[in-house]
Amino acid sequence: MTTVPRPAPLRDVNGPSALGGGSRRFFDLLRLMSVTEFKRVYFGTVLGYLWSLVRPLMLFAVLLFVFTKVFKVGSELPYYPVLLLLGIVLFTFFQEATQNSVSSVVAQEGIVRKTQFPRLVIPLAVVLTALFNLGLNLVVVMVFILAWGVDPMWTWLLLPVAVALIFVFAAAVSMALSVLYVRFRDVLIIWTVVAQVLFYATPVLYPIEYVPSTYHHLIFLNPLAPIFEQVRVWMIEPEAPTAIDVVGSFPKLLPTIAVYIAICGFGAWIFRREAPRIAEDL
Amino acid sequence: MPPAAIEVEDLHKSFRIPTQRVDSIKERVVHPFSSSSFRELRALDGVSFAIEQGEFFGIVGRNGSGKSTLLKLLASIYRADAGKIRMAGRLAPFIELGVGFNVELSARENAVLNGVMMGLTPQESRERLDAVIAFAELEEFVDLKLKNYSSGMLVRLAFSLMLEVDADILLIDEVLAVGDASFQQKCADAFREMKAAGKTIVLVTHEMATVEEYCHRAMLISDGQIQYIGDPAEVGRRYTRLNFEQGSDVGGAPTSEGDEVRLLDAWLEDEAGERIENVEQGTPIRIRVELEARRDSPGVGVGFILANADGVGVFQFGTEAIRTPEGPPDLAAGRRVRIEAEIENPLNAGRYFLHCGVNRVGGGVALYVHNALDFVVFGGDQHSLGVVSLPHEISATVEPQVGGR
Numbered sequence: 001m002t003t004v005p006r007p008a009p010l011r012d013v014n015g016p017s018a019l020g021g022g023s024r025r026f027f028d029l030l031r032l033m034s035v036t037e038f039k040r041v042y043f044g045t046v047l048g049y050l051w052s053l054v055r056p057l058m059l060f061a062v063l064l065f066v067f068t069k070v071f072k073v074g075s076e077l078p079y080y081p082v083l084l085l086l087g088i089v090l091f092t093f094f095q096e097a098t099q100n101s102v103s104s105v106v107a108q109e110g111i112v113r114k115t116q117f118p119r120l121v122i123p124l125a126v127v128l129t130a131l132f133n134l135g136l137n138l139v140v141v142m143v144f145i146l147a148w149g150v151d152p153m154w155t156w157l158l159l160p161v162a163v164a165l166i167f168v169f170a171a172a173v174s175m176a177l178s179v180l181y182v183r184f185r186d187v188l189i190i191w192t193v194v195a196q197v198l199f200y201a202t203p204v205l206y207p208i209e210y211v212p213s214t215y216h217h218l219i220f221l222n223p224l225a226p227i228f229e230q231v232r233v234w235m236i237e238p239e240a241p242t243a244i245d246v247v248g249s250f251p252k253l254l255p256t257i258a259v260y261i262a263i264c265g266f267g268a269w270i271f272r273r274e275a276p277r278i279a280e281d282l
Numbered sequence: 283m284p285p286a287a288i289e290v291e292d293l294h295k296s297f298r299i300p301t302q303r304v305d306s307i308k309e310r311v312v313h314p315f316s317s318s319s320f321r322e323l324r325a326l327d328g329v330s331f332a333i334e335q336g337e338f339f340g341i342v343g344r345n346g347s348g349k350s351t352l353l354k355l356l357a358s359i360y361r362a363d364a365g366k367i368r369m370a371g372r373l374a375p376f377i378e379l380g381v382g383f384n385v386e387l388s389a390r391e392n393a394v395l396n397g398v399m400m401g402l403t404p405q406e407s408r409e410r411l412d413a414v415i416a417f418a419e420l421e422e423f424v425d426l427k428l429k430n431y432s433s434g435m436l437v438r439l440a441f442s443l444m445l446e447v448d449a450d451i452l453l454i455d456e457v458l459a460v461g462d463a464s465f466q467q468k469c470a471d472a473f474r475e476m477k478a479a480g481k482t483i484v485l486v487t488h489e490m491a492t493v494e495e496y497c498h499r500a501m502l503i504s505d506g507q508i509q510y511i512g513d514p515a516e517v518g519r520r521y522t523r524l525n526f527e528q529g530s531d532v533g534g535a536p537t538s539e540g541d542e543v544r545l546l547d548a549w550l551e552d553e554a555g556e557r558i559e560n561v562e563q564g565t566p567i568r569i570r571v572e573l574e575a576r577r578d579s580p581g582v583g584v585g586f587i588l589a590n591a592d593g594v595g596v597f598q599f600g601t602e603a604i605r606t607p608e609g610p611p612d613l614a615a616g617r618r619v620r621i622e623a624e625i626e627n628p629l630n631a632g633r634y635f636l637h638c639g640v641n642r643v644g645g646g647v648a649l650y651v652h653n654a655l656d657f658v659v660f661g662g663d664q665h666s667l668g669v670v671s672l673p674h675e676i677s678a679t680v681e682p683q684v685g686g687r
Contacts, residue, residue, distance in 0.1 A: 010289060010368040015361030021401075028398050036395065040386050114375065114382030116358030117399045276361035279354070280297065 018120045018275035026118050033125035038132060041100075052133040053140060056092045060085050063205065077207060079236050082141075082148045086235060087204030087228060089137045090163075094170050094224065095195050097130035101174030102181050102188045109282050119275040123178040127171045134163070145236065155234040162231045169223060169260065172267030179274040182281050202228050208246055216246050223260035226253065286370065287451055287482040288333040288356065293365035295326040295351055325351040327506040328365075335370065335450075336480040340493035340500035340514060342521050348506040350455065353377060353486050357453055371450025371482075372401055376440060385429040389420055389439055392428060400447040410446050417442035419465070438465060445472050451482045489559065490518040522547070540649035542579055543640050546572040546618065548654040560658040563631055563671075569623040569655070571638060579613040581643040584621055591633040596669050599625065603643050628670040629659045 019026065042048045064081055067074040074080035101123040105112065108122050138159075146152070181187040201222045203211075208229055211219060219225050226243035233242050244250050274281075299321050325348045333339045343349040354360045356367060357375035382399070383392050393414050397407025415424050418438040428436065444452065473496070476483060487493060493500050493514050500517040502509040502524070510520050551568040552558045561567050569586065585600025603610060604621060611619055636655035640648045 010286060010370045013356070013358055013367040013369050015355065015358050017361075024403075025398065025401055028404055029395075032395055032398055032404060036384070036387055036391050039391075108384060111382040111384060111395075111399075113359065114357075114377045115396070115399050116375075279359045 016116055016119060016276050016279060018272045019118050021116070021118050026121065029117060029121045030125055030128065033121055034128040034132070037125050037129045041129065049133075049136070052096075053137055056085075056088050056137060059092075060088050063088070067205065073206065073210070079148070079150070082145050082150065082236055083207070083232060084204065085144055086141055086231065087202070089134065089141050090166060090228065090231065091199055091202060091204055091224075092137070093130050093134040094166055095199070096133065097127040097170040098173050098177060098191065099195060100130065101126045102177045102191055104174075105178040105182055105278060106282065113279050113282060119278055120175070120271065123174040123271075124171060126178075127167065127174050130170070131163075131167055150236055153234075153238065155238065158234045159231065162227050162234070165227050165260075166224065168264060172264040175267040175271040176263075179271050179278065182274070182278055198222060198224060201225065203232075204228060207232075207240070209241060217252070217255075220247055220253070220256050221259055223256055223263065226256055284334045284336060286332045286368075287335040287337065288370075288484070289366075289368040290332070290356075291330050291366040291368075293326050293329040293352070293355065293367065294324075294363045295348075295355060295360065296363060297323045297325055299323050324506050326355070326362075329503070329506070329508055330365075331501060331508065331511055333482060333484065335482055337499060338477055338483045338497050339485070340497035340517070341484065341486045341503065342488060342490070342493055342500055342517055343503035344488065344524065347503045349486050349503050350377075351506075352503065353453055353455055353484075356484065369451065372447075373451040373453060374400055374444045374447045374449035375453040375455075376444045377453070377455045383428050383436070383440070386427060388425045388427055389415065389431070390424050393439070393443060396443050397447060400449065402447065414439075414442045414446045417445065417468070434462070441469060445476075449481075451484065452476070453484050453486075455486045488521075490521060491557075494518055522549075540576070540640065542576055542642070542648045543582060544574045544576055545638065545640075545649060545651050545654065546574050548572070548636075548638060548651075550655065550657055560660055561627060563627065563629065563659050563661040565627055567625050567627050567629075569621075569625070569636065571621040571623075571654070573619045573621065573640065575613040575615055575617050575619070577615045579642070579648075581610045581613060582648060583641045583643060584623075585639040585641065586623065587637040587639075588625075589635045589637065590669055591635075593635075594669070596629070596634070597625070599623075600639070627659065628672055630669060630671055631659050631661060632669075633658050 014020070042051065047054065064074070064084060067084070068080065069075075074084070077083070104122050104126045105119070111117070112119070112122075177187055177191055201219055202224045203219070208216065208219070208225075220243075226246070229241070229243045229246060233240050244253060247253050247256075327348075329348075329352065341349050341352065351360065353375070354377065355362050356369075357373065357377060359375075359377070382396065384395070387395070390411060393411050394404060394407045397410060398404055402410070415421055418435075418441070420435060420439060423431070423435065428439075431439070444454075473483070477496075485492070485497065497514045499512060500514040501511045502517045502520050504524055509524070510517055548569070548571045549557050550559070550561060551570055552565075553568075571584070573582075573584075581603050583600060583602045584604060585598065587595050588597045589595050604619065605611075611617070613619070634657055635653045636657075637650070637652050638654035639650045642648050
């Protein structure tokens with residue numbers, strides 16, 4: 001504790017920000033907070049991590065029953081169960097990441113009001129925790145896919161691309177939600193509803209070709225839709241329509257790309273703008 | 283002159299205080315214009331100063347003067363509207379009795395997290411863990427979630443974390459003395475050690491005694507502006523005066539300046555004759571008032587009203603005419619009189635005010651000072667109902683049974 005004071009140079013102090021404070025510290029903090037977030041979510045529970053697997057599996061079991069035994073839509077498709085499972089696991093990641101992010105900044109009030117650190121760490125840690133869960137869940141899904149008789153394909157290697165796209169999207173949405181929630185407490189309720197809508201607007205329960213083609217463009221305004229469609233092609237059914245096939249040509253996919261970029265841009269912009277004032281508004 | 287550790291240049295910060303907080307989107311939709319009804323609170327208005335390396339610097343001010351805002355700006359928790367802060371070296375803040383905890387996590391996790399926030403690597407932070415926990419005397423509770431900690435334990439943990447991050451500059455808000463007596467001693471030792479090691483320490487407080495004891499220099503802030511920087515004793519004097527002036531205009535017309543007498547100072551003392559700000563429950567309240575006659579006077583009487591925070595008078599006492607042991611004092615213009623009063627203290631914990639009046643011997647009020655003293659009675663049972671605790675006895679007797687059932 002008794003070190004000789006070194007003559008340190010004067011540096012500007014600019015107040016809190018979204019990033020800032022050095023990249024090493026940023027990543028150290030991010031890792032530490034992700035790990036503690038993971039512990040916080042699962043260590044208080046009896047089944048612990050298993051819950052993150054049980055939850056999508058239960059949803060899967062229920063939906064599989066409804067759509068193969070009740071509505072019988074799924075029973076016409078040879079790969080319906082694996083598609084459903086993969087879709088649910090991927091969507092669960094998106095939903096868990098965004099839903100948990102909403103109140104994340106407010107929940108860390110104690111730290112935000114008393115310490116200087118890059119604010120972005122908070123929602124990002126939540127998304128990373130969800131990503132970690134996704135990784136573990138995907139292992140189970142892969143076993144299931146192989147057991148179902150899908151032959152390994154080189155396009156499996158493209159899965160990380162799809163996950164990365166969903167991850168960036170989830171992170172941007174989380175940033176916007178977490179910082180808006182500081183000022184508007186309705187965000188949590190609104191997002192619960194919107195996430196539900198997004199679930200049905202993403203081809204998880206149904207294959208896209210079952211949707212009348214007039215609605216394809218509408219569904220594809222949801223940036224998750226083409227990503228999920230592409231995952232289907234890459235992972236399970238190479239002969240299924242690709243994202244481009246669904247809309248007709250690549251230029252027709254541009255609105256979707258624009259929506260994706262706009263939402264990501266908005267998330268980054270609003271977080272950057274609000275980050276310095278989070279401590280005051282809490 | 284030693285190099286500067288902190289330089290602040292023309293710092294401004296205001297807050298928008300909504301008169302009606304718009305917290306939900308519905309409210310915003312229903313009252314689209316209500317968000318525009320806010321008032322601007324200027325917390326800091328053009329503050330500039332420099333603190334040298336190795337200096338122990340005090341920042342003093344009344345509640346709402348802007349001192350905590352300044353501290354939060356220095357700690358990078360708020361962002362300034364305008365102005366510049368420059369700082370040499372790493373800073374460790376200790377704000378509002380804490381360093382920022384996640385109460386859902388254990389002391390161990392919080393300690394490591396805090397170290398990393400302060401700029402240590404996770405490795406370094408873990409290596410310091412044992413020392414932090416040992417200093418805070420929390421070895422048995424290291425894996426307990428902080429939500430189960432007592433407030434004393436939290437403060438101890440926060441304090442030792444602040445010490446252990448080995449920062450060049452320490453920012454401390456409000457308290458020096460935390461925990462029980464032995465821990466206070468440890469803190470005092472740690473402070474002396476840091477002072478000797480040449481660390482820069484910025485202390486924000488309204489305990490003048492602490493400032494005068496520890497600080498090399500001090501600064502007085504009022505209404506977001508610097509009133510004075512320099513000698514801690516002078517800061518103390520000005521602070522008392524400021525308190526007094528502002529305290530007295532709460533009541534409106536009354537003033538400490540009458541035509542015939544003037545109230546120079548009013549304060550509380552402890553048994554040893556030291557000035558104190560607050561009184562412990564059960565300890566007699568020793569009131570000291572200093573008056574100055576402005577014109578020749580045949581003599582004056584004094585009266586006091588003790589009121590609680592709700593403005594309810596609790597007790598009134600006084601004397602028709604003051605007398606010294608030698609008899610009624612000769613009150614020629616310019617003479618000063620010191621009045622000493624002592625009352626029993628059955629008051630429950632809380633905030634109290636003492637109003638002070640001076641009357642002419644013939645009759646009539648010469649001076650009335652509202653809120654001449656503003657103090658807190660602390661300790662005891664915080665939740666006790668009522669204003670006072672009176673001595674009491676309760677007994678019971680059982681009536682002998684008559685007849686039988």
